[in-house]
Amino acid sequence: MRKLTVIPERCSGCRLCELACAINAFGVNNPKKAKLRVFSLYPHPVIKKPIVCNQCGIPKCSENCPTGAIYIEDGIVKIDEKTCVSCQMCVTSCPFGAIFVHQEIAVPFKCELCGGNPKCVEVCPKKAIIYTPEHILGQSARLAGVLKYAHMKEVEYFEHGIVKKLRYADIEKDKTSGDNNDN
Amino acid sequence: MTIKGGYCQKILEMDLSKNNKHVINVSDNFAVKYVGGRGWGARIIWENLEHIKDPLSPSNIVVIAPGPLSGLYLPASGKTSFSSISPATGLYADSNMGGMFAVEIKQAGYDAIIIRGRAEKLSYLFIDDDCVEVRNAKKYKGLGCVETERQLKEDLGDETLRIATIGPAGENLVKFSCINSEWSRNAGRTGMGAIFGSKNLKAIVIRGTKDLPVFDLTRLVKLGEHAYKTLKSHRLFEFWQRQGLMTVVDYANAAGIMPTHNFKDTCFDDADKINGEVMETFYKIGDTACYACPMACGNVNLVKEGKYAGTVTEGPEYETACMFGSNVGINDFAAILKANYLCDEYGVDTISTGNLIAAVIEAYEKGIITLDELDGMALHWGDSDSIMELIRKIGEREGIGNVIAEGSYGLIKKWPAMKQLISQVKGLEQSSYDVRSAITMALAYGTSDIGGHHARAWTIAKELEVGADWTLDEKAAIVIYQQTVRPLFDMLGVCRLPWVELGFNESAYAEFYSAATGIETSLEELLKRSEAVYNITRAINIKLGATIEDDFPSWRCFNEPIKTGPLVGKKLDREEYTKILKLYYNKRGWDENGVPMLKTLDRLELTDIKI
Numbered sequence: 001m002r003k004l005t006v007i008p009e010r011c012s013g014c015r016l017c018e019l020a021c022a023i024n025a026f027g028v029n030n031p032k033k034a035k036l037r038v039f040s041l042y043p044h045p046v047i048k049k050p051i052v053c054n055q056c057g058i059p060k061c062s063e064n065c066p067t068g069a070i071y072i073e074d075g076i077v078k079i080d081e082k083t084c085v086s087c088q089m090c091v092t093s094c095p096f097g098a099i100f101v102h103q104e105i106a107v108p109f110k111c112e113l114c115g116g117n118p119k120c121v122e123v124c125p126k127k128a129i130i131y132t133p134e135h136i137l138g139q140s141a142r143l144a145g146v147l148k149y150a151h152m153k154e155v156e157y158f159e160h161g162i163v164k165k166l167r168y169a170d171i172e173k174d175k176t177s178g179d180n181n182d183n
Numbered sequence: 184m185t186i187k188g189g190y191c192q193k194i195l196e197m198d199l200s201k202n203n204k205h206v207i208n209v210s211d212n213f214a215v216k217y218v219g220g221r222g223w224g225a226r227i228i229w230e231n232l233e234h235i236k237d238p239l240s241p242s243n244i245v246v247i248a249p250g251p252l253s254g255l256y257l258p259a260s261g262k263t264s265f266s267s268i269s270p271a272t273g274l275y276a277d278s279n280m281g282g283m284f285a286v287e288i289k290q291a292g293y294d295a296i297i298i299r300g301r302a303e304k305l306s307y308l309f310i311d312d313d314c315v316e317v318r319n320a321k322k323y324k325g326l327g328c329v330e331t332e333r334q335l336k337e338d339l340g341d342e343t344l345r346i347a348t349i350g351p352a353g354e355n356l357v358k359f360s361c362i363n364s365e366w367s368r369n370a371g372r373t374g375m376g377a378i379f380g381s382k383n384l385k386a387i388v389i390r391g392t393k394d395l396p397v398f399d400l401t402r403l404v405k406l407g408e409h410a411y412k413t414l415k416s417h418r419l420f421e422f423w424q425r426q427g428l429m430t431v432v433d434y435a436n437a438a439g440i441m442p443t444h445n446f447k448d449t450c451f452d453d454a455d456k457i458n459g460e461v462m463e464t465f466y467k468i469g470d471t472a473c474y475a476c477p478m479a480c481g482n483v484n485l486v487k488e489g490k491y492a493g494t495v496t497e498g499p500e501y502e503t504a505c506m507f508g509s510n511v512g513i514n515d516f517a518a519i520l521k522a523n524y525l526c527d528e529y530g531v532d533t534i535s536t537g538n539l540i541a542a543v544i545e546a547y548e549k550g551i552i553t554l555d556e557l558d559g560m561a562l563h564w565g566d567s568d569s570i571m572e573l574i575r576k577i578g579e580r581e582g583i584g585n586v587i588a589e590g591s592y593g594l595i596k597k598w599p600a601m602k603q604l605i606s607q608v609k610g611l612e613q614s615s616y617d618v619r620s621a622i623t624m625a626l627a628y629g630t631s632d633i634g635g636h637h638a639r640a641w642t643i644a645k646e647l648e649v650g651a652d653w654t655l656d657e658k659a660a661i662v663i664y665q666q667t668v669r670p671l672f673d674m675l676g677v678c679r680l681p682w683v684e685l686g687f688n689e690s691a692y693a694e695f696y697s698a699a700t701g702i703e704t705s706l707e708e709l710l711k712r713s714e715a716v717y718n719i720t721r722a723i724n725i726k727l728g729a730t731i732e733d734d735f736p737s738w739r740c741f742n743e744p745i746k747t748g749p750l751v752g753k754k755l756d757r758e759e760y761t762k763i764l765k766l767y768y769n770k771r772g773w774d775e776n777g778v779p780m781l782k783t784l785d786r787l788e789l790t791d792i793k794i
Contacts, residue, residue, distance in 0.1 A: 012424075012479035014472035015283070016411075019256055023404060028394040029255055032290065039342065042366045043329050046469055046483050046495060103392060125415060125477030126424070126470065 001075045001134050004052040004111070004118060010128035013040045013048035017120035017129060024119040025109070033102050035111040036120055036129075050120070050129050053077065053098040053111040061090035061099055061110075081107050186211045187701030188398030189251035190219070195293045195315065197308060199382055200241055200300030204315045209294060215702060216788070218709065219250035221277045222674040222716045223295055224266025228275065229719050229792065232726055238270040238374075239356060239381040241301035247347075247387070248295035249285035250676020254395050254474065256407040257695050258414055258687070259678035261285045261474030263347075268727070269373040270381075271358040271535075271590045272610040272634050275723040276373035279673055280347070281473035282365045287345035290391025302383040305354070307335070310389040320385035325351050327528035328363035335388055348386035349376040350530025352578040356380050358590035359535035359612070363527060367481070367497035368473070371532040373611060373633050374590070398701030406694050410687065414477055417685040424470060427480035428500035429459035435505065438647055439748035440617045443509040444564055445541035446606045446739055449617045450748035453514030457504050461516050471497050478680060484520050491517040496524040499533070505615035506537025511544065512564030518571075525571060529578030534636075538612035539587050539594065540573050542605045551600045558582040606737040608635035609729065619740050620750040621646040623658045626763055627665065629734045632720040638673075640665035641683070655759075659767040671713040715787040718771075718779045722794050731777050734764055 018034035026033045040048045059077045062070035069083035070090060079090070079099075084107040091099045091108050099110045111118075113131075121131045155166050186192065192214060194207040217226045224246035228235075236242045245267040252260050263285040269276030288296065291312050298308075307320040322338075323331045328350040336342050345364065352360035353376030360376030361369040379385070397403055414420060422430070435441035436454035443451040455461070462482060471481030486494040499507070499519055507513060507522040526533045544562045546552045554561060558576075560569050560583075576584025586597055591607040606613040611634025618625040627640035640662050642650075650658070668689055672679035675696065681687040693706040724733075736755070744754040765775060772783030784792050 009469065012470040012472035012481070014474065014476050014479065016475045016477065019475055023256060023400065027400065029397050029400060029403075030290070030392075030394040031286070032392045033394075037343075040365075041342070043333070043495060046485075048469075048471075104394075123411065125411070125472075126479065 002116075002131050003055055003134055003137060004113070004121070005130050005132050005137055006050045006052060007128050007130065007140065008047055008049040010126045011038065011048040011050055012126050012128075013038055014125065016123050016125065017050060020119045020123040024114060026105070033105065033109075035100060035109055036098070037100065051096060051098055052120070052129065054096060055111075055113070060093045060095055064089045064093040076112050077110065078112055079107060079110060084108070184211060184215060184702055186214055188396040189255075189696070189699035189701075190214045191289060191292050191294050191396065193293050194295045194297060195310070196297040196299065197315065197317070198299040199302040199306070199317065199384065202302075202317055214251075214294070215700075216712065217716065218671075218674040218712050219294060220248050220253075220262065220264040220674045220676045221266055221279070221670060222712065223248045224264055224277055225275065225716050225719045225723065227295075227297060228266055228268065229723055232723060235268055238268045238273060239377060241299070241382065243268050243378060243381070245298045245375065245378050245382075246295055247288070247298070248676075249288050250674055251294075251699055252692070252695055253676030254286035254289045255397060255695070255699055256404055256475065257677065258407075258410050258681045259473055259476035259478065260676065261476070262673065262676050262678055263288065263370070264673050264676070265362060265370045265375045267373075267375065267378050269611070269633070270356070270377045271374045271592070274609055274632075274634070274727050274729055274733075275720045276375070276633050277673070278361070278370040278372040278375050278633075280362065280364055280368045280370040281476075281678060282345075282368035283474050284345050284347050284364045284368070284389070285676055286474050287389045287391045289395055290393050291389055292391065292393050296387070298382060298384060301381065305383050305385050307348075307386040307388055308384065310387070310391075312391055312393065323385050325354065327351065328530045329366055329528055331386060332364070332366070335386060339388065341390065344388050344390050346386055346388050348530075349379045349384075350528060350578065352529045352531045352588075353377055353380040354385070355578070355580045355588070357531055357577060357580065357588040358593065359532045359539075360530050361532050363530055367471075367527050369527070369532070371534065372636055372638075374532075376530050397699050399698045402698040403695065406691065406698055410681075410691060411477055414681055414685050414687060420478075420685060423684060424479045425463055425467075426459035427478075427482050428502075429462050429482065429504060431501035432458040432504055432508075433460075434644075435501070435616070436509075437749075438644070439745070439750040440620065440643055440647070441505055441509055442606070442615050442617050444512055445510060445538075445545040445604065446613070446617060446737075447545070447743070448747055449619070449745050449750060451509035451514075454509065456514045457508040457516050457519060466516060466520065468495075473678060476678065478685070480680065486517040486520055489517055491521040494521045494524050496520055496527060498523045498527070502615050503533040503537070506534050506541070507570070510537055510541045510615070511570055513567050513570070514565060515567060518567035521567070521571060522574060525574045525578075529574060531574070531578060534614050535590065535612040536574060536577060538606060539591065540570055542591075542594065542601060543573070543583070543587060545604050546598060546601050549604075551598050551604075556583060603738045603742075606635065606739060608736055609633075609733045611635045613737065616641075616643050617745070618643070618736055619745050619755055620753040621650070622755060622760065622763060623650065623662050625736045625740055625755055625760060626659065626662045626767060629736050629760075629764065630662065630666070630767060632717065632724060635736075639669055641669070655763045655766055656770075659763055659770050662767065663770055666717060667710050667713045670716065671709055674713060674716065675709075711787065715789055718784065718787055718789060719792060721773070721777070721779055722792050725778050725794055731764070734777060735760065
């Protein structure tokens with residue numbers, strides 16, 4: 001099983017993913033009909049984040065659907081248009097806001113991973129949306145943790161009159177021992 | 184010829200004096216003939232010209248127009264043109280911004296918005312698809328651009344609204360104030376902010392949900408995908424994403440064309456402290472892109488330490504880095520960021536502001552302006568504190584700021600000796616290229632319809648690289664070609680940077696246009712329409728009293744040779760310039776005074792333009 005994951009730090013907010021998604025899903029040039037959304041918050045904190053469906057294993061949208069229209073098929077959360085009454089409970093109950101509505105479309109719509117070849121991933125010029133095996137999820141956080149721990153530093157020194165550089169991990173005392181920092 | 188897509192064929196006309204909304208249906212003929220964006224703007228202004236009295240009176244109009252390609256699936260399709268009569272130059276003016284605003288206008292179902300009149304009180308225009316309202320903006324009076332947009336979004340409860348707003352400078356009718364959107368997308372030049380201010384229009388808030396009409400979406404997507412692939416495979420693509428236009432600093436400095444100390448010098452000793460490398464290494468925290476653009480020119484920068492710590496802004500790009508760097512002698516990148524932030528917040532153009540502040544510093548140095556007249560604030564090159572204070576004073580029209588706020592003509596009126604110090608054309612402060620070494624660039628500035636700006640033609644690099652043996656005739660021709668291609672992008676509602684910077688082929692745009700509109704059109708045909716628009720803007724300027732004298736670059740270009748750097752000793756020769764200007768007129772089909780001749784207007788199917 002693969003899932004969409006996003007790296008907000010990379011996103012430039014160009015919304016090409018939205019546009020490509022809407023064209024792919026509904027055949028119209030209208031980013032307001034995309035099954036994902038890029039949210040830009042500014043000026044503080046400066047962040048842009050594509051909101052994508054996480055294909056939850058225990059989906060709140062499905063739990064809250066009064067007509068049982070939302071079901072899981074091959075790990076993908078889908079909306080059955082015939083059963084759906086468009087009450088939009090799923091839209092408001094999704095913890096990520098990853099289900100969308102548009103006045104011209106009868107029922108709410110959400111990401112179904114484009115049959116295993118997500119368009120948004122293909123078009124993103126910044127590689128901010130990634131389609132990745134489940135077990136990789138969380139790895140960026142793990143990696144960030146390790147990097148934070150390591151705090152690579154650089155020092156310049158002279159050897160026989162030549163400037164040389166040495167890289168080392170500047171491990172913070174309070175992080176290693178868990179003791180209170182006494183400065 | 185029937186339009187089958189690309190255009191909504193509707194213009195929203197808003198008369199703020201009468202609070203009257205009116206939707207104009209656009210004929211196929213008009214839409215196609217003037218293409219869109221700046222083309223529509225110029226034509227609509229021409230039609231209203233006789234009623235326009237003073238640029239800052241209610242009689243002036245502003246045309247806000249994306250183009251037929253805006254919002255579509257192709258690179259950088261998010262440009263909006265603002266056209267009007269400039270309060271700075273008194274002539275035709277347009278300026279455009281990127282971002283998302285264009286898409287929203289089109290999604291609301293309009294190809295353009297015309298603003299007329301003057302609202303009784305400070306107001307903002309709210310457009311939600313078909314609902315159009317003028318609302319009170321008293322609450323936002325005096326607020327900076329960023330803050331206004333943030334508060335409007337909060338008050339209206341929708342983060343996805345697109346907003347174009349002016350800052351205090353626009354409200355105070357500063358003649359080079361701009362219109363700002365999404366934090367740092369600016370229609371910066373020619374004083375568009377002051378025109379909004381004069382109309383008591385603080386902001387336009389817009390939300391659109393409609394499908395954009397496209398004749399052949401499959402073809403467009405195929406073309407778009409090819410375009411994205413071409414751009415992404417360019418060898419400089421990744422570097423461009425990292426540094427954007429900041430890459431130009433090193434180039435311009437090494438080439439000896441980077442204005443330094445108010446255009447006196449052309450190289451800056453500390454250029455390596457304000458270049459793309461410094462930005463990327465010490466300040467950059469993120470990228471920003473306009474709509475559907477893979478290039479992501481925008482650099483979000485944060486100052487992490489020192490007295491400007493906490494300053495976060497999108498920018499600078501080359502123009503700002505030069506105007507608030509080398510041109511005022513600042514070698515501290517953090518100070519440039521702060522100046523950029525202040526300009527965005529007050530809503531003033533960074534090019535004009537940096538240019539004029541540098542001129543004032545030199546005037547003070549030369550004793551033209553006294554310490555008293557500077558409100559007791561001694562000015563020196565690189566003195567960032569006083570420069571920040573000057574930006575504030577300009578925005579709030581306080582003391583010396585009130586004089587600078589009148590632009591180069593205002594300064595020259597008060598201190599006539601400053602005529603020799605200010606680099607400007609037609610009253611618009613020149614952007615960041617020194618032209619003493621490149622006559623084509625001088626001609627480009629001189630004959631630019633809005634004044635001293637490089638948007639119309641940018642020939643300097645090519646002339647310096649391969650132009651040594653060009654004849655004057657070839658030189659005039661290359662300027663005309665650029666002045667025809669580059670404005671075409673503003674008419675189509677797309678950005679020209681994929682073409683300028685990553686070598687994307689311009690003929691692709693004819694294909695995009697054909698796919699979108701269903702009217703098979705060649706690049707030559709589009710270029711002809713762009714040339715026609717250049718003649719309309721020329722006609723407007725002639726009607727407004729522009730003469731051949733307005734087509735000359737500034738005094739310094741002819742009289743002070745470059746003192747240092749690789750191009751030392753270069754200056755322009757007035758006689759040679761006059762010669763190339765006449766050649767240029769001739770090639771354009773204009774008479775010796777620069778007035779388009781009847782046969783030219785005939786050829787361009789502009790027989791109804793009577794000059």
